[in-house]
Amino acid sequence: MRINYPRSERDGVMRFVPSGRQFLALIGMGFGVLLLVFLVLYALVKVPTPNEFSTAQATVVTYADGKTEIARVADANRTSIPLSDVPLVVQREVLAAEDRDFYEHGGFSASGIARAAWNNIIGGSTQGGSTITQQYAKNAYLTQDRTLTRKAKELVLSIKLSQTRSKERILEDYLNTIYFGRGAYGIEAASQAYFKIPASKLTGTQGAVLASLIRSPAGYAPETNKDRLRGRWNYVLDAMVAKEWITEKSRARQKFPKIAKRGSGNRLEGDNRFLVDMARRELSALGFSEEEVARGGYRITTTFDQKAMNAARTAVEDKGPQTGVKGLRIGIAAVQPGTGAVLAIYGGDDYLTDQFNNATQGIV
Template sequence: MVSTPRKPAKRAAKPAAAAGSSARKSKPKRHWVRGLVILFVVLAALGVGGFALAVSLTDVPSPNEVSTSEATIVYWADGKTELGRLGEATRRSVALADVPLDAQHAVLAAEDRTFYEHGGVSPLGIGRAVINNLKGGSTQGGSTITQQYAKNAYLTQDRSWSRKAKELLLAFKLETVVSKDQILEDYLNTIYFGRGAYGIEAASIAYFGTSVENLDAAQAAVLASVIKSPNGLAPEENLPALKARWAYVLDSMIEQGWLTPQQRNSAKFPDINKQKAGNRLGGQTGFLLQAVTDQLITLGFDETEIQRGGLRITSTFEKGAQKGATAAVRKVGPDANTEGLRIGLAAVRPGTGEVVAMYAGKNFIDDQINNATREFAQAGSTFKPFALAAAFEQGVPLGTELNGDSPSTVNGYTFSNYGDKSYGPVSLLQATEFSINSAYVQLESEVGVDAVAESAIRAGVPDTTPGLNLDNLDLTFVLGTASPSGLSMANAYATFASGGIRSEMTYIKSVMGLNGGLLFEYDPKTMVAFDPNIANSVSYTLNKVVTDGTAFAAQKLDRPAAAKTGTTDGNKSAWFVGYTPQLATAVLMAKEDASGLPVSLSGTGGLGTVTGGSYPAAIWTAFMTAALANEPVVDFTPPTGDLTVAPDCPLIMPVDGTKIPVGCPTPSVIEFGPEPSVDASASGAPVPSGAPMPSGVAPEPLQPGDQSAPEPGGAPAPTAVPPPPTDEAVPG
């Protein structure tokens, strides 16, 4: 039997079947690859579409406070020189057109060379950021300028994938709604450059002391360099690294065609200003800025406007005068036994109320209590001019005789003069020159303590002053038991200096908004507090205190001045308040113990007793000399009328009941008998005491008030010449 070839046939068919099987297997593989491609395309499309949708749905939020905050700058009275800044912000915006092209190119070379070519995000930058984030490293320099601005202006500074995703979306969105130039301008105005400087304008001032518009290429490259690491590349910390980065920036500018090789070769690393040491509020600056801030709040500005609103404030403080105040305290103030010592100085412009200078304390950083505006030191005899003005208003002239004895009792109140000195009968002028308590208490009792208090308030002493006791006034008022601030006393005396015109006080001349609009301009609010002749008579008298009395230290000013000293019981405070026609200044000294209670000034600066005529007078004179250095010498307006003329005091009691002028001694009551048959003087007969003298015979002794007050330079003659003013002395 012959075998058939079925099996071989079957074997032969196997390859075919295998081939078919292989074909069937390869077909699903091709479908799989194709599916992957399609899936990738779909996913990519969805991703792009989703990202586009996310970008379109992304709203650009309001910039955060850091990016929009603008430094509020306070200028000296000249309106140009910066005094200081309010708040922590230092940023000051500038237009891109004001930034030199070299500065723009330097920043682009350092941070984003393709800024004007990409759409807000650099793929290489993203890749670098991803790798660095995976490694836990820094992403510094990996983001575009648009991304950096988006992060600084709208987002937080945390390092997370979600924040990075928001940054990318915002960067793309910004590029669709904001121009490249605007993004670059905003970036340059918000980026941090170190030294507390936000924005390229603040950085230019911090590093080179000039505006950005004055930067050259080498200086611009320094600022561009520090953006990468403001602290790590700080010139005072790592100058070699900064110079290396600076060279890299310049070389990059050459690569981009923004700098020629010749310019690069001639470029030298610029001199960088030393970083200002100390706190920006140190010394007197903090006191002055706080005073300005307080007034801004009073004017209605809120904290946000003040701290971040970019206000431009011209203050009333004059730089030269302020420097003179600090120098005066340092040079002629006490330098021994000064623990707990507080010195205050305030200077006010008569007629306008502008505060020209203040010495408020040694250092605002150490102690924020303002000794010039604080009400804590009894005024002492500096209150006597208010009684003088009240007396003048009632027609009491300078020649009025008063009792200068010590101790003395008036209306049941017994008191003593400083040092318990007795002067005997004195004129009102002498009572003022020598600051005689007994005479002034008598004067106060005669013109009325209410009138004296009202005079003080009209002059400018606030009715809320501690110790004023307006509801329970007594004869101690004229002796200065109240505790006004130095600023209030300077303004009160400025009322006399301005011919009786009182003005409100101000630290601010004007306030400009960020856009240059005028928000506030000071317009002095004044009132007539005293008749001009009353004020001029007070000035005449206080000028005599300088030329002939306890304020003689002010003669060193070498120009007409009016002043009054003040020293309190227990030597708890000492004052010197005075003025010229152009400036009124108060200087006060007081001491406190650790708990803030007043203690004696005795021993301060080596003096057994610190009087108003000692250190306060020396400080006043030194300050006024500096503050008025460029001012012309101006005389006081002389008074008119009879106030500086001695009163007509009768020698005998008027039989018709005519009132005796205030301050005149009480005349004797004379019993008249038959007239003598012969001339009494010729016969040698006694003349009744107080009787009229025959013609041609001078009375003996000469009574005060029998002669007119002399021209300025002289004084009405008292019954007895008081001793020299030994109670107020300049430190030897």
């Protein structure tokens, strides 16, 4: 059969306009190709277990030479527990915060995938899948690239997960791998990090705090954004009422719980942590999340010069006052003329004892 294209019965540019039948055939071929690609991906994409991708890969922070390390950022910890060890009210609070219809839908949001793909195409803000299944899939493919290929893999994995695993298993794996901040992956580590108790002992008010942190561990960190965290906490509890998982009377009795102070949990003693903290803040301003930095395996080259840093420390030790220093704060910043690159800063003696950066936060 000969295909009549360009169309002989038409003149000019109209010869190249496909007929209705040809147009439908093109659409059919397009769907066929998409279906073939989906089937190939479905067969190739492996459903991961939590242990296969939850271990943090160190992010290395270096001086300006790109070789000398300042620190390795890999302070993650995780302990897997069965879903039965997580109180039902806490499970529901996570669902209220992240995916209220988790037990009703098929595992993925088509609109969320389309929105994320469109933002990638136009260069807008990056947005992940909105359902818990999609978030779990996103964690499995947490890499430095933010491409349509990865989005396609996430979608296929979301569908495969919903077809091969029970909702309970997906929720269990999700709770054991999601990042809560403070280097804690999974709800057991998070419970210990924020409340110093096992997850099985969490109360509803404490569980609502952890559920609130999932959306943005850094954005709702109690150390720096307690008011935002409290607002999100109220949102989660109001959602619990809307889903009829708690009563209005019970909601009215809820009081914001006391959160444990953050432990040091790392080896970045002295003033090096100020350098790492500044690098993290810069990355955050560029759109990188705390979780990506903690797990992404990046190599971050800063503008800090090791010789300049040593000179700043020596200047404080040799020239700093030795008496009458109560309440005195010393900060140093060395900036390269012309480029504005920060070559050295001295924010304080020890970040672990005082996180206030005298060089960048002090007011003269």
